[in-house]
Amino acid sequence: MTDAPLSRRALLAGAVGALGASGLRQARLAEAFGQAPAATVPPDPTKVPGAPLSPLGQRSPFERPRRIPIGSRQGSSLAPLQDLCGIVTPADLHFERHHAGVPAIDPQRYKLLIHGMVERPTVFDLAALKRFPSVSRPYFLECSGNGLPSYRNIRPDLSPQLIDGLTSTSEWTGVLLSTLFREVGVKGGATWFLAEGEDAAVMARSIPVDKGWDDGFIAYGQNGEALRPEQGYPARLLLPGWEGNANVKWIRRIELADRPFMTREETSKYTDPLSDDTARQFSFVMDAKSIITFPAYPVTLPRSGWWEINGIAWSGRGRISKVEVSTDAGRHWALAELQTPVLPKCHTRFRYLWNWDGADTTLLSRAVDETGYVQPTLDELRAARGRGTTYHFNHIRAWTVRRDGTVVFGLEG
Amino acid sequence: MSLRTLAAILALALLFSTCGRGEKGEVRFDAPPRYGFGRPATVAEIRAWDIDVMPDGTGLPPGSGTASQGAAIYVRKCAACHGKTGTEGPFDRLVGREPRQGFPFGRDPRSVKTIGNYWPYATTLYDYVQRAMPLDAPGSLKPDEVYSLVAFLLWRNEIIANTAVMNAATLPRVVMPAHDRFVTDNRRGGPEIR
Numbered sequence: 001m002t003d004a005p006l007s008r009r010a011l012l013a014g015a016v017g018a019l020g021a022s023g024l025r026q027a028r029l030a031e032a033f034g035q036a037p038a039a040t041v042p043p044d045p046t047k048v049p050g051a052p053l054s055p056l057g058q059r060s061p062f063e064r065p066r067r068i069p070i071g072s073r074q075g076s077s078l079a080p081l082q083d084l085c086g087i088v089t090p091a092d093l094h095f096e097r098h099h100a101g102v103p104a105i106d107p108q109r110y111k112l113l114i115h116g117m118v119e120r121p122t123v124f125d126l127a128a129l130k131r132f133p134s135v136s137r138p139y140f141l142e143c144s145g146n147g148l149p150s151y152r153n154i155r156p157d158l159s160p161q162l163i164d165g166l167t168s169t170s171e172w173t174g175v176l177l178s179t180l181f182r183e184v185g186v187k188g189g190a191t192w193f194l195a196e197g198e199d200a201a202v203m204a205r206s207i208p209v210d211k212g213w214d215d216g217f218i219a220y221g222q223n224g225e226a227l228r229p230e231q232g233y234p235a236r237l238l239l240p241g242w243e244g245n246a247n248v249k250w251i252r253r254i255e256l257a258d259r260p261f262m263t264r265e266e267t268s269k270y271t272d273p274l275s276d277d278t279a280r281q282f283s284f285v286m287d288a289k290s291i292i293t294f295p296a297y298p299v300t301l302p303r304s305g306w307w308e309i310n311g312i313a314w315s316g317r318g319r320i321s322k323v324e325v326s327t328d329a330g331r332h333w334a335l336a337e338l339q340t341p342v343l344p345k346c347h348t349r350f351r352y353l354w355n356w357d358g359a360d361t362t363l364l365s366r367a368v369d370e371t372g373y374v375q376p377t378l379d380e381l382r383a384a385r386g387r388g389t390t391y392h393f394n395h396i397r398a399w400t401v402r403r404d405g406t407v408v409f410g411l412e413g
Numbered sequence: 414m415s416l417r418t419l420a421a422i423l424a425l426a427l428l429f430s431t432c433g434r435g436e437k438g439e440v441r442f443d444a445p446p447r448y449g450f451g452r453p454a455t456v457a458e459i460r461a462w463d464i465d466v467m468p469d470g471t472g473l474p475p476g477s478g479t480a481s482q483g484a485a486i487y488v489r490k491c492a493a494c495h496g497k498t499g500t501e502g503p504f505d506r507l508v509g510r511e512p513r514q515g516f517p518f519g520r521d522p523r524s525v526k527t528i529g530n531y532w533p534y535a536t537t538l539y540d541y542v543q544r545a546m547p548l549d550a551p552g553s554l555k556p557d558e559v560y561s562l563v564a565f566l567l568w569r570n571e572i573i574a575n576t577a578v579m580n581a582a583t584l585p586r587v588v589m590p591a592h593d594r595f596v597t598d599n600r601r602g603g604p605e606i607r
Contacts, residue, residue: 121454128450178438202544213437264541273518371602386519
């Protein structure tokens with residue numbers, strides 16, 4: 001590590017360097033919020049009784065992970081990927097993307113209407129939905145616009161949160177659509193269904209019926225409790241591996257039909273312009289992707305030596321089969337360790353032990369999924385889709401580590 | 414393989430079978446054909462919520478409007494967000510046909526999508542405006558107002574004449590400039606980058 005200007009970050013990072021990565025993250029968070037932790041800590045916690053029991057747990061006052069909201073009611077808020085470990089996103093940090101704010105819905109008055117090309121148009125209240133056989137499955141969700149800044153507006157001062165914060169993983173609980181489809185008697189000719197929310201945008205998307213028969217479900221549980229309002233309370237559509245927008249929150253209506261409805265969100269939005277003067281429509285599946293979340297901007301590595309590189313990988317087509325990491329800008333690649341169990345259509349934590357020699361270098365990660373799809377480079381993706389394409393940015397992310405220990409986004413020549 | 418092992422394997426296969434009874438989707442072997450949960454939907458509650466409009470006009474209500482009627486409504490209810498002429502913002506730009514030729518959005522990150530250069534179906538305008546606009550009073554517009562605004566926006570985008578009446582019969586016949594630009598997803602997984 002060479003002499004760097006003595007920034008506050010460098011001082012903080014140096015001071016807690018001995019604690020390793022978690023200490024580093026903690027110090028950075030404290031810095032980010034410009035304040036000391038609010039707790040009073042006794043000199044020796046073993047010499048005084050601790051805090052009493054409580055009906056609702058709180059985070060340690062030393063931990064202050066926060067989403068970054070962009071916009072107010074029509075925008076999105078980004079999950080703090082660099083502050084998370086393992087694969088589960090705490091529900092209160094799950095990313096948000098709303099089209100007209102978060103509706104307040106009374107679960108007692110909630111109902112889901114299924115009609116159209118069905119034998120029995122039916123209304124289910126929440127109790128009825130919960131009475132069906134249930135499933136609990138961990139899946140990632142990702143806004144298909146996730147990663148835009150790393151495709152269009154590359155800047156060195158982008159954090160994992162700012163680049164890819166529109167993805168999260170939860171264990172979702174609910175009733176399979178196939179169960180509901182049988183219950184209402186979906187007619188043979190039905191090929192699409194409209195999923196419509198109870199928000200002020202009455203957000204609606206057309207979904208192929210086959211996805212409902214395959215693995216789609218109506219979720220009412222998230223990480224062991226009811227859905228958060230921001231994730232669709234009291235019930236939402238969950239389409240494993242498919243772009244976030246299609247997973248309609250606050251779902252109140254499903255209409256079966258023999259063709260798509262061509263709503264605004266599947267025509268003027270959430271379509272992907274390509275370089276051949278067309279736009280790809282109904283591009284539901286999220287391609288395989290990975291991002292290193294440590295070390296990453298704005299972390300500073302206080303010294304060379306052993307560091308555990310880690311991050312998340314995921315694919316909308318199934319399981320991640322491997323993640324490779326390069327610590328020399330792509331000249332060599334090595335297998336990262338995958339956290340088990342590796343679940344289909346779910347975040348997969350990868351880890352790679354790195355002995356940094358202290359020289360300038362670039363870190364890359366590359367995910368491969370069980371279909372054999374390899375996460376492409378930025379150039380490959382731009383060649384396939386064009387520089388102006390607006391969704392599905394799953395190219396390889398690069399972090400440049402400088403001799404002074406600072407880490408910035410993007411390749412540095 | 415013992416008979417007991419075979420039986421166990423068969424039982425497991427049945428339990429997790431996805432087509433054990435020739436049905437689609439996951440079905441537990443012990444599931445009844447129907448549970449009988451939920452209640453029949455009434456015609457009135459279907460009608461109250463079934464607001465979608467399809468490209469062939471299915472779902473369009475009675476009513477009509479013209480661009481000049483829409484212009485007055487636009488000034489009152491839309492211009493604050495979309496600009497005096499539909500081009501100024503601050504929110505989505507609604508009006509514009511440039512470029513006249515081509516569909517450069519994939520090639521050129523600076524190109525701005527509008528109704529005139531990107532929306533493939535005119536009926537989508539009706540569907541979206543009536544369900545979600547205006548932002549501060551969604552779902553408040555009456556059918557005549559929606560038809561009028563749709564007519565105004567189509568006229569501003571040089572797609573229909575300012576005298577054209579938009580209603581359930583005429584709106585589905587409007588052909589949008591970008592209608593033929595949309596292709597269905599051709600990604601299939603595997604090694605190919607598409």
